[in-house]
Amino acid sequence: MAYQTRILTSAELPVAVSLLQQGECVAFPTETVYGLGANALAEEAVTKIYQAKGRPSDNPLIVHCHSRDQALSLVEGWPREAQTLMDKFWPGPLTLVLPKKSLIPPAVTGGLPTVAVRIPNHPLALSLIRSTGLPLAAPSANLSGRPSPTRAEHVWQDLAGRIPAILDGGPTGWGVESTVLDCTTYPFRLLRPGGVTLEELRELVAIEVAPDQYGPTEPPPSPGMKYKHYSPAAQVVLVVGKDIQQGIKERIEECRRQGQKVAVMAWEEFRRDYPNLTFLSLGRAGDYNAAAARIYQLLRRADEERCDVILIHGLPQESLGMAIMNRLQKAAGPNIIQT
Ligand code: TXA
Ligand code: MG
Numbered sequence: 001m002a003y004q005t006r007i008l009t010s011a012e013l014p015v016a017v018s019l020l021q022q023g024e025c026v027a028f029p030t031e032t033v034y035g036l037g038a039n040a041l042a043e044e045a046v047t048k049i050y051q052a053k054g055r056p057s058d059n060p061l062i063v064h065c066h067s068r069d070q071a072l073s074l075v076e077g078w079p080r081e082a083q084t085l086m087d088k089f090w091p092g093p094l095t096l097v098l099p100k101k102s103l104i105p106p107a108v109t110g111g112l113p114t115v116a117v118r119i120p121n122h123p124l125a126l127s128l129i130r131s132t133g134l135p136l137a138a139p140s141a142n143l144s145g146r147p148s149p150t151r152a153e154h155v156w157q158d159l160a161g162r163i164p165a166i167l168d169g170g171p172t173g174w175g176v177e178s179t180v181l182d183c184t185t186y187p188f189r190l191l192r193p194g195g196v197t198l199e200e201l202r203e204l205v206a207i208e209v210a211p212d213q214y215g216p217t218e219p220p221p222s223p224g225m226k227y228k229h230y231s232p233a234a235q236v237v238l239v240v241g242k243d244i245q246q247g248i249k250e251r252i253e254e255c256r257r258q259g260q261k262v263a264v265m266a267w268e269e270f271r272r273d274y275p276n277l278t279f280l281s282l283g284r285a286g287d288y289n290a291a292a293a294r295i296y297q298l299l300r301r302a303d304e305e306r307c308d309v310i311l312i313h314g315l316p317q318e319s320l321g322m323a324i325m326n327r328l329q330k331a332a333g334p335n336i337i338q339t
Contacts, residue, residue, distance in 0.1 A: 006165045007152060010124055016167045017131045025049055027141040027155045028128050029169030030120035032093050032177045032195055033148040033296070034155050035064065035138030036163065037128070040074075043105040046137050050107075052162040055144040059223045060110040061137040062095050062178070063117050066129040071117040074101055074135060081205045082183040088204060091121035093178040093195025108137045110223055118178055124169040140177060141166075147230045147296040147331070150175050154300060175293035176323045180222060182210070191222035193323040195292075212326075229330040232299040234263070234307045238332040240314030241339035245273060248311045251337065252277070255309050263302040265295075266313035278305050282313075288320035295324060299331065 008015055016026045023045040025038045036052060038045040040063045050057050065071040068086055072078065076099040085094060100115035109115050117135075120126065129136055140148040143158040152168035159166075179194035179201070187206035190198060201207050210221040220226050239247040248264060252274070255262045263278035264270075267285040280298040283290030302310045312328055315321045329336065 002161055003164045005156070005160045005163055007156070008165050008167045010167070010169060013124070013128060013131065013167065016128060016165055019164055020045075020128075020132045020134065020136065023048075024165075025052055025163045026128075027149075027152075027159065027163060027166040028125055028138070029122055029152075029167065029172055030064070030125045030138075031122045031172060032120070032174045033150055033172055034141040034152065034166075035062075035120075035125075035136075036141035036155075036159070037064065037136035037138040039132070040108055040135040040137035041103060041105070043107045046105060046107040049137065049139065052159055053139060053142070053144045055139060056223075057107070058110040059139075060112055060116065061108050061139050062180075063104070063108065063115055064125065064129055064136045064138050065117060065119050066126050067119065070129075070135060071119060074104055074115055074117060075099060076101055079183060079186065081186065081188065084204050085181070085201070089196050089200075091119040091126070093121070093174055094118060095178045095180045095194075097180065097182040097184060097191065099184060112223075114182075114184055116180060122169065122172075124167065128167065145229065145231055147232060147299040148177060150293070150296050154296070157300070171293075173293070174289075175296065176320070176327060179323070181207070182221065189221060192224065193326050195320075195323070197319050198322060199319060212329075230296070230299065230327050231331050231333075232303045232310070234302045235309045235335065236299070236312065236328070236331040236333075237309060237335040237337060238312045238314055238328050239337045239339060241337075243339045244313050245270070247337050247339035248274070248313065251309075251311055255311075260308035261306060263305065263307040263310045264313075265298055265310060267291075270313065278302060278307050280310070282315075288315075288324065291315070292320050292324055295327060
């Protein structure tokens, strides 16, 4: 179905509420990235999310709630350690995977017996969920495979004509998605690094990191792991290891010989080292919060500037660097250069 997509201001929240109550999808801001929401209790509404995004139907959705009581009404039970994490990190960028109640339709969970729940820390998201009186299933509001949207205009670029409305709450804060944690086994399993860091979680509970590599016959621990992600049209090349700068310089020469337009993504302090190309600044060196807030927008900018290749300086895997590198590795796919 083709829609005339409306951009709604926060004052037009009631329009978004009634669309959601009628079983339509609406994009809305969260503290991480924009989500594409629909009534998590209605199979038909949830199906529209998959259609609008072009998302594979076995990749389950996160259900967004406004309160802990609402979240817990959707699950069969939860361990004490999960409660500790809720106390500390909700509302916030932490998604917990727990055994689901049967009122959650299989379309939400890709047929899994578990459901992922979180409480977003964003006033507009919270009042939207509270006003609809519904839990909202919401993946990131991008076309499947594209970089996640951190502004309403990114959602517009991907989904205009495919959804009825986008609730505009300005740029999102974090810029990378929530941490996804499987709480159905102990130690808990980290399925996706995100806004809440591994170090922060390990101060409170035991965590094992689910391997990103898995065999050809076994299913991945989280279905989202097997799909291509966060990719702009340009080829993404991630350079890591001991001499990243040398690696990038060699690759720039190679690209130029082939007549390709190059972008380099790195900390601001490296700008002078890479003249005469599109420089995508991650901000002040070591400021992971600034880098996280920018990565998706920078990937989109490289496309706007019609770059053929984006060469990215690898970052250390500490703190929020782990989530940032996870997204950059997925964007690069096999194009990772070890120096
Ligand atoms: O910050 C976020 O989490 C954003 C905002 C909108 O809340 N949402 C988001 O959703 O990133 P999405 O759909 O792009 O990513 C959800 C991830 C996927 O990797 C999916 O496979 C995983 O969570 N997931 C969802 N339900 C799951 C479940 N029951 N078991 C294992 N993994 C699950
Ligand atoms: Mg996503």
